[in-house]
Amino acid sequence: MVFALLRYGLGRRHTPFRVLPPTPATLKPSYDVVVIGGGGHGLATAYYLAKDHGITNVAVLERGWLAGGNTARNTAIIRSNYLTPEGVAFYDESVRLYRRLSNDLGINTMVSERGHLTLAHTDAAMRTMRWRAEVNKSLKVDSEVVGPDEIARLCPELDLSRDKRYPILGALYHAPGSIARHDAVAWGYAMGASQRGVEIHQGTEVQSLEIENGRITGVVTNRGRIACGRVVQAVAGRSSEVARMAGLTLPIRTVPLQACVSEPVKPVLDPIIVSGSLHVYISQSARGEFVMGGATDPYALYSSRSTFEFKEVLMADMLELFPFLGHARVLRQWAGMADMTPDFSPVMGLTPVQNYFIDSGWGTWGFKATPVCGLTMAQTIATGTPHPLIEGFRLDRFSRFAQLGERGAASVGH
């Protein structure tokens, strides 16, 4: 890698290359695996199907443009300091995959390890932090509770004064917490998948599914019908609508999640700062913009409009933490549709429809899981049995009252 980079840097001739494969003119009549949704999750699934399992007669169908959904809209925080042993083991595998992703995919994913501080402003929040730290440590995840002195050392810009409404009592510190360049993650998987023979069809919307004897036999799109061996849906904010085509009802409510960035300034903020009690989080991107987000919208909606209420509440609390931000102006705002589950864990794996697989319920937390979702879904589809890391996320956990409560580990209260 290093030598290749050096050779490339010192070389004189640089031919432009196309990162994204063009959409083939027509769909084939049949594919072994049809992936619905060309976001990070669908593309990663196709990549690992081809790379790890030699399944290359695969089509990824994307109704819009490649990775223009939540993959393009998230704030790119990667971490594994969750609350349940199942969650911690799963997300930690993703953190490990992210560390070597640039090398694996041959594209700069700009994974930047900043450290992640979840601030606690109440005794109850401190108790949750201690609980998370103990679960994390028992699973060998770098995670500890720190006091105000250590917080001041890690993030001198934070207002740690005690004479305010919500003084900072302590924090959960997770050194591996990172941010990444989300587009490059999706493009890298798209590139790797198509090099191995996977077809990526943009502008191709799945409109209905044909079911016979509990199996999907055909996928109907705006560009024609195709026959299929196996089908997987990875459509983030449209999980319920697509699952309905397969006759499934999910434990999911679709709610907008908004975010915004400030105009760029010089680097001042190193770690990622989250406050669950104030419902805000912030990091500074490589470009210098402050990337800011908060809680989900107060009601269900299939729309990615931005609201004034969101920014008003966000800024009021953000200024509690970083008064200097009062000088910064907002540059861009946007929203994505988040598929929220009751226990804040995803719904993954097999479904009652024999050859139909699901990767859904990714709410506000699924970017960090992109690599591990691809890896585990590919194995689940290839073998027909759930990968051990995702067994707990099964759809029927709700009727068996076996939920995996991660609400206490969500970055912000929702």
Place this chain on the structure above:
Amino acid sequence: MKLIPCPLNGPRPVGEFACLGPAKPMPADDAAPEAWADFAYAEDNPAGPILEWWLHVPSGTMFVAERDTVTDTMIRTLWPADFRAAGGRP
């Protein structure tokens, strides 16, 4: 600022309200656990009209609203008694 029509107080800012989720018929007291799990967790989550419980927090007013989840508009509101009188399916 977004306004929500409260059947008691008229249009009020959205920040004064809490959306309490889909309004649907409850299973019988002695229904099987699966029926209760279904009631508690499974959601239609439609892209389009939906019936929901809403609360106007300052006045403690509970009502049922029909809302379009694509256009982000309120279609109509109902008093709980009228909703129940219609068997929870007006």
